[in-house]
Amino acid sequence: MVRSMSEWKFTSKEFTQIPEKFASGHRACAGCGPAVALRLIMKAARGPIIATNATGCMEVVSTIYPYTSWNIPWIHTAFETAAANAAGIESAIKILRKKGRIKDEHVDVVAFAGDGGTFDIGFQALSGAVERGHDFLYVLYDNEAYMNTGIQRSGGTPHGAWTTTSPAGKVIPGKAEHKKPIADIMVAHEMPYVATANIAYWKDLVVKARKGMEVNGPAFLHTFAPCPRGWRSETGKSVEIARLATETCVFPLWEAEYGEYKLSSPSKVIALKPEKKKPVDVYLKTQGRFRHLFKPENKQVLEDIQSEVDRRWQKLLKACDMA
Amino acid sequence: MAKVEQKTVPLNGDNAVALAVKQCDVDVVAAYPITPQTIIVEKFSEYVADGEVDTAFVCVESEHTAMACSITASATGARVFTATASAGLALMHEMLGVASGCRAPIVMSVVNRALSAPINIHCDHSDAMSERDIGWLQIYAENSQEAYDSIIQAFKIAENLDVILPTMVGLDGFVLSHTLENVEVLPDQAVKNFVGTRQVPQVMNHKGDIVPFKLDPANPLTIGPLDLHDYYFEHKRQQEESMRKALEVIKKVHADYAKLSGRSYGNGLVEAYKLDDAEIAVVCIGSTAGTVKTVVDELREKGIKAGLLRLRTFRPLPVEDIVSNLAGKKAVAVMDRACSFGGNGGPLFHEIRHSVYDLADRPQLVNYIYGLGGRDIPPKLINRIYSTLQKIAQTGQVDKPIQFLGLRE
Numbered sequence: 001m002v003r004s005m006s007e008w009k010f011t012s013k014e015f016t017q018i019p020e021k022f023a024s025g026h027r028a029c030a031g032c033g034p035a036v037a038l039r040l041i042m043k044a045a046r047g048p049i050i051a052t053n054a055t056g057c058m059e060v061v062s063t064i065y066p067y068t069s070w071n072i073p074w075i076h077t078a079f080e081t082a083a084a085n086a087a088g089i090e091s092a093i094k095i096l097r098k099k100g101r102i103k104d105e106h107v108d109v110v111a112f113a114g115d116g117g118t119f120d121i122g123f124q125a126l127s128g129a130v131e132r133g134h135d136f137l138y139v140l141y142d143n144e145a146y147m148n149t150g151i152q153r154s155g156g157t158p159h160g161a162w163t164t165t166s167p168a169g170k171v172i173p174g175k176a177e178h179k180k181p182i183a184d185i186m187v188a189h190e191m192p193y194v195a196t197a198n199i200a201y202w203k204d205l206v207v208k209a210r211k212g213m214e215v216n217g218p219a220f221l222h223t224f225a226p227c228p229r230g231w232r233s234e235t236g237k238s239v240e241i242a243r244l245a246t247e248t249c250v251f252p253l254w255e256a257e258y259g260e261y262k263l264s265s266p267s268k269v270i271a272l273k274p275e276k277k278k279p280v281d282v283y284l285k286t287q288g289r290f291r292h293l294f295k296p297e298n299k300q301v302l303e304d305i306q307s308e309v310d311r312r313w314q315k316l317l318k319a320c321d322m323a
Numbered sequence: 324m325a326k327v328e329q330k331t332v333p334l335n336g337d338n339a340v341a342l343a344v345k346q347c348d349v350d351v352v353a354a355y356p357i358t359p360q361t362i363i364v365e366k367f368s369e370y371v372a373d374g375e376v377d378t379a380f381v382c383v384e385s386e387h388t389a390m391a392c393s394i395t396a397s398a399t400g401a402r403v404f405t406a407t408a409s410a411g412l413a414l415m416h417e418m419l420g421v422a423s424g425c426r427a428p429i430v431m432s433v434v435n436r437a438l439s440a441p442i443n444i445h446c447d448h449s450d451a452m453s454e455r456d457i458g459w460l461q462i463y464a465e466n467s468q469e470a471y472d473s474i475i476q477a478f479k480i481a482e483n484l485d486v487i488l489p490t491m492v493g494l495d496g497f498v499l500s501h502t503l504e505n506v507e508v509l510p511d512q513a514v515k516n517f518v519g520t521r522q523v524p525q526v527m528n529h530k531g532d533i534v535p536f537k538l539d540p541a542n543p544l545t546i547g548p549l550d551l552h553d554y555y556f557e558h559k560r561q562q563e564e565s566m567r568k569a570l571e572v573i574k575k576v577h578a579d580y581a582k583l584s585g586r587s588y589g590n591g592l593v594e595a596y597k598l599d600d601a602e603i604a605v606v607c608i609g610s611t612a613g614t615v616k617t618v619v620d621e622l623r624e625k626g627i628k629a630g631l632l633r634l635r636t637f638r639p640l641p642v643e644d645i646v647s648n649l650a651g652k653k654a655v656a657v658m659d660r661a662c663s664f665g666g667n668g669g670p671l672f673h674e675i676r677h678s679v680y681d682l683a684d685r686p687q688l689v690n691y692i693y694g695l696g697g698r699d700i701p702p703k704l705i706n707r708i709y710s711t712l713q714k715i716a717q718t719g720q721v722d723k724p725i726q727f728l729g730l731r732e
């Protein structure tokens with residue numbers, strides 16, 4: 001069932017020359033990881049493309065009427081509807097092409113949504129669209145909280161993190177629960193293509209985005225994208241922090257074609273040389289949202305985070321036949 | 324347009340709707356089943372499975388998705404239909420406003436059913452009345468024939484470039500949806516010619532270019548952006564403007580359709596029944612009008628000057644037609660199959676009383692809330708309304724302006 005994909009080869013120079021489909025001038029904060037993700041992913045487009053966006057930071061910063069950053073057709077309807085929107089566009093394109101009312105040979109459909117729009121409120125629509133097998137790429141840009149509304153926790157917020165609805169209080173030290181393994185849940189849909197990506201590994205990210213567009217049927221791309229505003233991190237360090245997430249195995253990089261897991265090189269390196277795996281504190285220390293965890297009384301939380309990261313990493317290695 | 328020959332087919336309301344949709348060459352149908360609308364989705368699935376339609380049928384996982392999917396399919400340039408009822412319509416609520424705000428001319432049949440709780444599958448209008456202000460046109464059918472005719476007209480109205488707004492066609496749950504009736508059916512080709520292919524307007528994009536209003540890779544357009552205090556209000560004003568224009572469009576489409584089919588329903592906005600010389604009148608919506616007409620006939624035989632005004636179009640509200648038809652009447656009863664809890668009467672009553680307020684010779688008005696959760700509305704109850712109207716007409720006195728009809732009290 002696994003089919004080989006993307007023959008796409010390019011040099012860095014060629015990549016920079018691809019016209020921008022997500023133009024600058026938008027209102028994202030300095031150091032915004034999701035804005036980097038969107039720009040890169042749009043450069044991976046292989047031809048005519050239509051995008052849709054869930055409500056959230058990226059929708060809000062890119063389309064303040066009468067301005068727009070989108071040099072392609074783009075639509076927003078609501079917070080929980082990214083996948084449903086894509087389903088409607090894809091269905092319309094198919095039938096209109098059949099009826100001769102659309103001339104384009106192929107139009108790719110890409111849906112963008114944040115962690116709130118994916119792990120939480122939009123999950124039903126996503127699961128339904130994937131089950132129905134619509135041909136679209138769903139990009140989850142994961143900044144690990146509801147940033148647009150002021151940093152509230154989501155199912156994608158990591159254990160121990162401070163958010164405004166999981167404050168670091170006197171009794172409860174940040175978010176009590178671990179992150180929902182959303183990409184694995186998508187793999188369990190037996191869908192053609194699921195991958196994790198990270199703005200720190202841009203080439204890996206854009207190739208995966210291209211694959212997700214090329215695949216026939218639904219594709220899911222879980223993209224790690226720091227938010228300096230919500231993570232209380234330095235605006236100049238977003239890429240560095242993102243890289244640490246993969247180096248600590250907090251956010252490993254992999255692909256799964258029809259359920260067959262395969263590590264991507266940044267994580268494969270660690271699998272082959274386990275001594276390269278960094279402890280989670282080096283990652284956590286870069287962000288104010290974890291600051292309270294370094295108080296002596298919260299030592300246990302730090303240990304829990306490390307052991308959960310280790311447990312999930314081992315599970316992933318098993319799935320990749322590398323344990 | 325000359326009248327065409329038609330076939331008489333026994334159909335229930337749901338099947339009549341499904342057949343009309345089939346004939347309208349719809350591009351995308353995204354729908355979710357709910358009693359008493361289910362037959363529409365089932366029947367349409369059969370058309371798809373048997374290759375009788377050229378339609379992308381998206382059998383979605385919820386009504387919320389049905390509407391989201393419908394909006395973006397419509398924005399891609401497709402003709403779109405969906406259907407729902409009650410809880411399904413309520414679940415769509417958020418997306419209904421997005422549909423009208425995004426100017427997506429979706430046609431939806433709403434098989435009117437009570438809202439939970441307690442859960443009840445039978446007819447009333449509380450589902451659609453709860454969406455009164457959401458920016459959709461609302462047309463209500465009296466019988467299955469009209470449901471069929473209205474669906475066909477609805478595509479032409481919704482997609483008219485002066486309108487471009489989503490349109491609901493209401494039909495009463497079970498009373499119409501599940502009741503067999505002889506329906507005159509137009510030939511496929513006649514319907515196809517009548518509705519034509521979906522057109523989209525030209526709009527200015529962010530670069531100042533004039534482009535078709537749709538998601539088209541050749542002409543990039545941003546639809547559904549963040550729109551704040553500097554422009555949102557103007558966009559809402561435009562929506563209201565289009566609603567006003569819809570009044571004329573509904574009448575025109577209705578008149579054209581009448582030439583083709585030989586059938587008409589008043590002027591398309593309201594239907595007046597024996598109202599000209601009437602002194603007392605009932606105003607109602609939907610299938611109840613059929614029963615009221617029978618009662619009016621009986622009363623007329625007794626020499627009582629009774630009449631009926633049926634509102635076929637509730638949104639946009641045909642204020643002028645309401646005013647001109649009710650001016651000079653002595654007493655008018657407004658029948659509401661929905662309750663506006665804590666309000667001053669039902670939703671239809673609000674509109675009617677408000678519309679006639681400026682008349683120097685405005686009638687005395689009384690409101691009847693009736694038929695909630697499918698409670699039967701037999702002729703004897705309607706007779707009771709007319710008796711009360713006679714008394715009001717004689718005394719000029721309204722004892723109880725808001726009453727509940729046909730329940731234990």
Ligand SMILES: Cc1ncc(C[n+]2csc(CCOP(=O)(O)OP(=O)(O)O)c2C)c(N)n1
Nearest residue numbers: 055056057079114115116117145146147148
């Ligand atoms: C139905 C609904 N509920 C709540 C909101 C408010 N809201 C808008 S965006 C948002 C959070 C978005 O979070 P996420 O998806 O993670 O995207 P981000 O802003 O972080 O990019 C919320 C709660 C809404 N717009 N719609």
Ligand code: SF4
Nearest residue numbers: 028029032057227229
């Ligand atoms: S709050 Fe975060 S995600 Fe939102 S624009 Fe700013 S940096 Fe980007």
Ligand SMILES: [Mg+2]
Nearest residue numbers: 114115145147
């Ligand atoms: Mg987020």
